Amino acid sequence: MSVSEGTASTGVVDKLLTINGWAVYLFLYVPILIVMIFSFSDHPNVGIWGGFTLDWYDRMLGNDQLMRALRNSVIVAIVSTIVSTILGTAAAIALERYRRWLGKRPFDALLYLPVIIPDVTMAVMLLIWFAQLDFRFGLTTILLSHIAFNISFVAIVVRARLANMDESLEEAAADLYAGRWQTFRKVTLPLIWPGVVGGALLALTLSLDDVVITSLVQGPGATTLPVYVFGLIRRSVTPEINAVSTVMLVASMVLVFMSLGFQRRAETRE
Amino acid sequence: MTQLAEYEKVEVNPELEEKAEKEKARRGLFTALPAYVYLIAFFAIPLVLVFVFSFASRSRTGTPVLADWNLESWARLFDPLVAGLAWRSLWLAVVNTLLCLLIGYPFAYWIATRQRSSTRNLLLVLVLIPFWSNFLVRTYAWRTLLDVDGFVTQFGEATGLWGQLLFTLPAVFIGLLYGYLPFMVLPLFAAIERIDWNLVEAARDLYASGSDAFRRVTLPLSRPGIVAGSILVFIPSLGAYVTPDILGGPNTTLIGEYIVTQFGAARNWPFGAAVSSAILIVMLIATIYYFRSGGRTL
Numbered sequence: 001m002s003v004s005e006g007t008a009s010t011g012v013v014d015k016l017l018t019i020n021g022w023a024v025y026l027f028l029y030v031p032i033l034i035v036m037i038f039s040f041s042d043h044p045n046v047g048i049w050g051g052f053t054l055d056w057y058d059r060m061l062g063n064d065q066l067m068r069a070l071r072n073s074v075i076v077a078i079v080s081t082i083v084s085t086i087l088g089t090a091a092a093i094a095l096e097r098y099r100r101w102l103g104k105r106p107f108d109a110l111l112y113l114p115v116i117i118p119d120v121t122m123a124v125m126l127l128i129w130f131a132q133l134d135f136r137f138g139l140t141t142i143l144l145s146h147i148a149f150n151i152s153f154v155a156i157v158v159r160a161r162l163a164n165m166d167e168s169l170e171e172a173a174a175d176l177y178a179g180r181w182q183t184f185r186k187v188t189l190p191l192i193w194p195g196v197v198g199g200a201l202l203a204l205t206l207s208l209d210d211v212v213i214t215s216l217v218q219g220p221g222a223t224t225l226p227v228y229v230f231g232l233i234r235r236s237v238t239p240e241i242n243a244v245s246t247v248m249l250v251a252s253m254v255l256v257f258m259s260l261g262f263q264r265r266a267e268t269r270e
Numbered sequence: 271m272t273q274l275a276e277y278e279k280v281e282v283n284p285e286l287e288e289k290a291e292k293e294k295a296r297r298g299l300f301t302a303l304p305a306y307v308y309l310i311a312f313f314a315i316p317l318v319l320v321f322v323f324s325f326a327s328r329s330r331t332g333t334p335v336l337a338d339w340n341l342e343s344w345a346r347l348f349d350p351l352v353a354g355l356a357w358r359s360l361w362l363a364v365v366n367t368l369l370c371l372l373i374g375y376p377f378a379y380w381i382a383t384r385q386r387s388s389t390r391n392l393l394l395v396l397v398l399i400p401f402w403s404n405f406l407v408r409t410y411a412w413r414t415l416l417d418v419d420g421f422v423t424q425f426g427e428a429t430g431l432w433g434q435l436l437f438t439l440p441a442v443f444i445g446l447l448y449g450y451l452p453f454m455v456l457p458l459f460a461a462i463e464r465i466d467w468n469l470v471e472a473a474r475d476l477y478a479s480g481s482d483a484f485r486r487v488t489l490p491l492s493r494p495g496i497v498a499g500s501i502l503v504f505i506p507s508l509g510a511y512v513t514p515d516i517l518g519g520p521n522t523t524l525i526g527e528y529i530v531t532q533f534g535a536a537r538n539w540p541f542g543a544a545v546s547s548a549i550l551i552v553m554l555i556a557t558i559y560y561f562r563s564g565g566r567t568l
Contacts, residue, residue: 094301
């Protein structure tokens with residue numbers, strides 16, 4: 001009875017929801033698609049279509065500064081992802097699997113803070129600290145900063161996985177005389193692996209995404225791709241930026257599908 | 271009798287138990303130690319340092335001097351210019367969060383209530399792509415749309431509804447909404463999808479109208495998603511730097527940009543540190559309130 005009563009209004013509501021849904025998708029995708037389309041436009045003005053060309057991609061590949069920035073980005077992203085994934089996973093295990101230890105509560109809070117403070121404040125904090133330590137600003141300071149914000153994100157993702165995991169499996173392994181390291185390698189790690197990979201992919205994306213923190217702790221001649229592109233956009237808008245943007249968009253789409261594919265494989269295995 | 275006593279002795283050995291407990295505690299700390307040390311060195315100490323610097327003074331050339339401690343930088347926060355900037359940023363962040371919620375909630379609800387799981391998954395992937403895409407690139411996309419020759423500008427001029435929006439406050443709004451909407455949708459979707467629809471049905475069976483059932487059952491059950499999404503949108507909106515820099519103009523400066531200027535052209539580190547500290551305090555209060563009100567995870 002309640003169903004038939006509700007159908008009239010539900011029909012209208014559902015129609016409105018559907019309209020809103022497609023409008024949001026248009027809003028999300030039209031700007032990205034236009035950037036991609038105009039990266040192939042043979043006209044120096046980004047708003048005018050001038051026929052198909054691959055010139056802007058050619059110019060992008062020939063831009064030494066841009067290529068150096070890209071190389072820096074890849075190095076920083078990979079190294080900071082590896083380090084923060086190891087540290088973050090260990091932190092998650094310590095918090096989820098060891099009930100009481102000295103300084104656990106402050107550590108829990110310390111781990112959350114980098115996630116909840118705005119980029120700008122974190123950038124300022126690190127800038128002041130590196131200047132105080134008299135560090136030379138460059139790839140090292142960028143790398144140290146990226147690890148600092150990535151540890152927390154990895155730890156949160158891995159913790160969510162650990163919280164849903166049955167602890168008795170690890171206890172069973174211990175009962176069967178598996179050593180601590182053996183238990184970790186043969187039982188814990190395979191079980192939390194999807195979480196570890198998810199955390200690592202998040203760290204990789206955040207590192208490749210960061211503009212604010214990097215632009216404050218970068219050094220002369222050592223910058224990352226997004227910061228370099230940010231500088232280009234501030235000066236003038238050219239279709240070459242569209243070409244770089246398209247490459248970056250496609251790269252993040254590949255990452256999304258990789259992580260989804262991985263998750264699906266992990267789920268079917270379970 | 272003696273046998274029983276012996277049996278009990280084996281069963282409970284407080285000394286051994288305590289030793290195992292201590293060993294476990296030691297291992298817990300040991301496991302966390304690398305991350306602990308790293309976060310103290312590159313987060314906790316810098317955090318304290320920002321507060322310290324906010325009381326420092328400057329030399330004549332603008333270099334910060336850790337002497338002559340004073341409250342000048344903090345007093346400047348109440349300067350009408352700075353207070354105005356802060357107020358505008360706060361207002362913008364609040365409105366953007368509400369807009370994201372207003373558009374994102376029905377959107378997430380729509381995705382989460384699709385019948386077939388394959389449809390749901392496909393729609394969700396279409397949200398994940400902009401979520402994971404580079405924020406700078408997505409902001410840049412609007413720069414080209416809002417420019418003189420951009421589609422939005424041309425459409426506005428053709429219909430007589432608006433002119434060029436680039437470098438104005440509406441452009442910053444569009445950029446913030448576009449940038450952070452996916453951050454609102456994902457936690458909302460996660461919360462709404464988890465709802466047990468039998469509860470809503472039960473409410474309807476008990477003669478609750480559709481809107482009543484939504485207001486008193488669905489909405490409270492999706493509260494964790496609302497709170498998490500709001501935090502994920504509000505915090506970066508308040509500290510926004512890239513969006514106002516690319517889409518805004520001289521009259522739309524926000525607090526995030528203003529802070530960066532203090533460490534660049536203005537060369538006033540103590541003042542920049544004071545503004546940052548003020549933002550940190552606002553964030554800490556908001557977060558403590560969130561955890562007090564029953565929130566668990568982000």
